[in-house]
Amino acid sequence: xxxxxRQFVGAAAGTAALAATGTATAQEEPDYGGxxxxxxxxxxxxxxxxxxxxxxxxxxxxxxxxxxxxxxxVMVSPGTEVVWEWTGEGGGHxxxxxxxxxxxxxxxxxxxxxxxxxxxxxxGIFKYVCVPHEALGMKGAVVVRPGxxxxxxxxxxxxxxxxxxxxPDYGGxxxxxxxxxxxTVDRTDADSVEISVGSxxxxxxxxxxxPAVxxxxxxxxxxxWTGEGGGHxxxxxxxxxxxxxxxxxxxxxxxxxxxxxxGVYKYVCTPHESLGMKGAVVVGGPLGxxxxxxxxxxxxxxxxxxxPQWLLSGSVLLAFxxxxxxxxxxxxxxxxxxxxxxxxxxxxxxxxxxxxxxxxETEPAVELGHDEYxxxxxxxxxxFYFVLIGxxxxxxxxxxxxxxxxIIG
Numbered sequence: 519x520x521x522x523x524r525q526f527v528g529a530a531a532g533t534a535a536l537a538a539t540g541t542a543t544a545q546e547e548p549d550y551g552g553x554x555x556x557x558x559x560x561x562x563x564x565x566x567x568x569x570x571x572x573x574x575x576x577x578x579x580x581x582x583x584x585x586x587x588x589x590x591x592v593m594v595s596p597g598t599e600v601v602w603e604w605t606g607e608g609g610g611h612x613x614x615x616x617x618x619x620x621x622x623x624x625x626x627x628x629x630x631x632x633x634x635x636x637x638x639x640x641x642g643i644f645k646y647v648c649v650p651h652e653a654l655g656m657k658g659a660v661v662v663r664p665g666x667x668x669x670x671x672x673x674x675x676x677x678x679x680x681x682x683x684x685x686p687d688y689g690g691x692x693x694x695x696x697x698x699x700x701x702t703v704d705r706t707d708a709d710s711v712e713i714s715v716g717s718x719x720x721x722x723x724x725x726x727x728x729p730a731v732x733x734x735x736x737x738x739x740x741x742x743w744t745g746e747g748g749g750h751x752x753x754x755x756x757x758x759x760x761x762x763x764x765x766x767x768x769x770x771x772x773x774x775x776x777x778x779x780x781g782v783y784k785y786v787c788t789p790h791e792s793l794g795m796k797g798a799v800v801v802g803g804p805l806g807x808x809x810x811x812x813x814x815x816x817x818x819x820x821x822x823x824x825x826p827q828w829l830l831s832g833s834v835l836l837a838f839x840x841x842x843x844x845x846x847x848x849x850x851x852x853x854x855x856x857x858x859x860x861x862x863x864x865x866x867x868x869x870x871x872x873x874x875x876x877x878x879e880t881e882p883a884v885e886l887g888h889d890e891y892x893x894x895x896x897x898x899x900x901x902f903y904f905v906l907i908g909x910x911x912x913x914x915x916x917x918x919x920x921x922x923x924x925i926i927g
Contacts, residue, residue: 547683548661550591553616553645556655557581560590561686564780565803567595567665574658576613576632576648577605579756584608585651587658588757589781596662599637605757606630609650616645616657626650638662682782682802684732691755691784694794695729696720702800703728711737713797715752715771715787716744723747724790726797735801738776745769748789755784755796765789777801836906844902848895 547563554560559580566572572594580586584607594600602613602623610626613634623634626649638644641662648656685702692698697719705711711733719725723746733739741752741762749765752773760783762773777783780801787795 548591548593548643548659550643550645550659553657553659554590557586557590557657558655558689559586559588561688561782562683563591563593563659563661564589564682565593566598566780567593567663569594569598571599571601573601573603575605575757576602576611577608577757579758581651581655583654584756585648585654585656587648587656590657591659591661593661593663594638595664596639596641597637598662599635600660601633601635604628604630604632607757611648611651611656613646613658614649616647619644619646621646682780682800684802686782686800688730688782688784688798691796691798692729694720695725695796696794697725697727698729702730702732702798704732705737706732706734706802708733709737711739713739713741714744715741715750716747720790720794722793724787724793724795726787726795729796730798730800732800732802733777734803735778735780736776737801738774739799740772740774743767743769743771750787750790750795752785753788755786758783758785760785844899848899 557580559578572592574592575588577584578586578588580588580590584605587602592600604611604627606629608628610628612626613621613623615621620638621636621644638660641664644660644662646658646660684704685700697717711731713731714727716723717725717727719727719729723744726741731739743750743766745768747767749767751765752760752762754760759777760775765788777799780803783799783801785797785799
């Protein structure tokens with residue numbers, strides 16, 4: 519069993535939880551150099567690495583109309599086929615590389631269902647635009663990088679942040695939503711999530727609670743009606759998968775949808791959208807905390823040590839506390855009184871009161887003060903401590919150079 523340097527430090531300091539999660543790193547956001555400054559629906563790079571085919575919507579809602587690519591930025595693995603699919607909204611669109619690049623779908627078309635595809639073989643950042651609507655902000659980018667993406671699993675070890683950021687930039691979506699406090703509630707550890715419809719907010723029962731929630735792909739989200747605030751519904755903003763139908767007011771009504779694709783899904787209550795009854799579901803990967811959200815290796819938030827770590831931790835604790843224990847033992851020995859014996863060396867038995875004889879006057883005993891010390895006891899204490907340190911170093915030598923467990927590796 520290998521004991522890494524980080525685990526060694528964690529054991530010595532009593533922080534093995536850090537070693538257990540030390541491999542978790544967040545996805546590094548590419549530097550687009552201001553490319554998305556005027557793109558309203560850009561909220562981070564969606565990590566789709568590990569998938570053979572990725573689809574981007576052409577003519578999605580954004581930039582004050584159906585003038586957006588969705589997702590605006592996507593990360594894929596080398597060899598991935600990216601397919602652009604037209605919604606039929608926003609007029610004629612096309613996909614053309616910015617500058618010298620491989621993308622060119624031809625003239626602008628508006629027919630729904632039109633597709634254009636390209637397989638990316640080399641790494642890099644590939645920016646592109648819709649030529650007729652570039653000035654409106656209809657721009658996108660495909661980032662090609664090796665590594666695992668959404669198919670990398672959701673186990674507890676070596677997790678990466680996937681999909682949109684933990685708290686995306688919603689582009690002013692929640693500016694008029696009174697119960698949104700600027701944070702996205704993390705529910706990435708749950709198989710199903712419930713959102714209340716008709717909660718208190720926006721000067722009445724006109725709110726979704728929580729208004730913004732983050733889940734993992736495959737999570738079922740259920741909207742549950744409170745019965746307050748009149749008729750409500752759940753409808754995607756623009757082109758999206760959510761549509762609960764006509765507004766209803768009956769308490770206990772539910773509507774569910776299972777989110778499979780990563781992205782940010784904004785939605786509204788149609789009758790009360792102007793009052794601020796809006797919400798968003800962010801679909802992404804784990805945030806590096808593991809299933810259950812614990813900081814320990816088992817998700818419980820505690821500290822978990824392996825066998826060698828326990829042995830090393832015990833040795834370090836013994837080194838710290840042994841001088842104190844030894845000093846206490848010496849103190850008890852010094853202050854202890856030997857049992858009284860008879861003239862023959864046997865213990866006296868309490869057979870009755872003995873005549874008391876006046877003891878001869880002797881010099882008073884002198885007790886050691888705080889500023890005085892026992893030379894022999896101090897020397898013994900120092901010698902014992904150095905012997906213990908030597909034993910610890912011998913132990914570390916045998917473990918490091920003669921055994922199979924690496925401490926400083």
